[in-house]
């Protein structure tokens with residue numbers, strides 16, 4: 001039993017070493033990074049380059065006054081563990097900033113932000 005545990009943790013640490021360079025960064029998003037959209041999106045979806053650890057991930061959406069306007073329900077896409085989703089209220093035209101905090105399954109944390117615009 002003790003040997004099995006030792007072997008298991010050895011395999012885990014080797015796996016860890018292989019993944020050491022794999023941090024989660026934004027692959028693409030909906031609305032797209034820097035885009036202008038005419039229809040108000042119901043959600044912001046962000047595709048990351050790695051599988052995410054949902055408990056430590058967050059998407060925040062701020063309006064141009066810097067107020068947080070998302071519904072605070074950041075969650076993973078049930079079908080794709082690389083995708084974070086947060087719901088939005090009805091948006092008025094303006095520029096919105098998405099701030100993301102991502103922790104990949106290798107426990108590395110990355111952060112960043114991007115904007116999109118809702119046209120009148």
Ligand SMILES: [Cu+2]
Nearest residue numbers: 022023106108
């Ligand atoms: Cu990493």
